[in-house]
Amino acid sequence: MAYRDGHMKFKRPPLRIQPTTLWDYPSQDYGDAQQGRPGYKGATPSYIIWNLLQRYTKEKDLVVDPFAGSGTTLDVARDLNRRALGYDVHPSRKDIFRVDARKLPPELSGKVDLVFMDPPYSTHLDYGEDPRDIGKFDAAQGREYYDAMDKAFAEAHRLLKPARHLALYVSDSFVKGKGFFPIGFELFALLRKRFEPVDIVAVRRRGRLVTLVKEHDPRTEALVDSIRFR
């Protein structure tokens, strides 16, 4: 099986439910197809979303991704017969609607079974021009980034049916000359205002994108992405 750009060839192993709180799968995508848009920088590894949907939803459930990016959540949901809605201020395909994660559609209140979000991690990546992009706020300066994420969490909470789950996938930040910023812990504290924690999972990344980041800063390898549930 080739990576998205055909750069490296290897055989993807079968997809399986991750039984511990260290999740590890050697590829961005599973199976013979690709999930999300090939080459999209910052795409969520699809096996993470696959595992979350297996654990916390059932067929026909409604999943919402307010930071849909290349549409990985939509593709995994389709594979698993879940209904899904994707929003983004820089929609990359027709089935993603141009909507701010802080102002989700009013008619969805109390109708959603799982919200998955993989938001910008401070200013790590440039996603585009839209000034509503939360990735334009630097977590190293002031509270703007966290205030924006707090609003996105409030919206997720409004959408969810009682006792259903939010899953957040996030990476901490290390910026040369500025220091280390534990975005995951900060967001976890914000989530506690509205949600009960269910689990924290460390995710091992072995994809090429992480290797690229590692070239910039060897410490990045030691950081873990984490997921937190309602």
Ligand SMILES: C[S@@+](CC[C@H](N)C(=O)[O-])C[C@H]1O[C@@H](n2cnc3c(N)ncnc32)[C@H](O)[C@@H]1O
């Ligand atoms: C880490 S990427 C999401 C990746 C996605 N899960 C995937 O697999 O392709 C973060 C996304 O958040 C979007 N975004 C940033 N600020 C936003 C906002 N206020 N509302 C909605 N989307 C936003 C960016 O445009 C970007 O597509």
